[in-house]
Amino acid sequence: MADISLTYVTLESLPSEEILVKLANCATKVAAGSSQSQWKAKLSDRELVLVNYAEVDNEIIGFVAGYQLKPKLFYIWRGGVLEDYRSQGVATELLSQQAKKCKDMGFDIIKTKVDVKLKDMIICHLRTGFDICETNVDENNKVRLVMEKKL
Helix, strand or coil: CCCCCCEEEEECCCCCHHHHHHHHHHHHHHCCCCCHHHHHHHHCCCCCEEEEEEEECCEEEEEEEEEEEECCEEEEEEEEECHHHCCCCHHHHHHHHHHHHHHHCCCCEEEEEEECCCHHHHHHHHHCCCEEEEEEECCCCCEEEEEEEEC
16 A cells, blocks of 8 residues: 555544544444444543544545543553554554554553454554463353453
């Protein structure tokens, strides 16, 4: 792929309706996705929300979104990068930016759950300092790795 001009953005609150639509569209292309209303429902009642995303030509091509789970614990709820932009360091940069912001905000740990079938995502998390802590089965009978990063 030719040189691309990526812009990275960090939001410390619930995204605007316009950005929610773009995030939901990207999430749908990345995996099972979710609707704008699901994003809003999940994030709107959270005390602290943090969304990092990358865009090219005003299109979100990757994101990491999460919220404060406990006073010193941040939880990554959703994340991913469009297939055409994978293996270019986008996910690594998004996770690194989010970890730095979380540390600056006083968090001690970032936690996430990753489907065991998403090997590239697991590897990316491991490379950016996450450890595998446990496994569990979600409500859809998918096996997930619980991963944590100490800040």
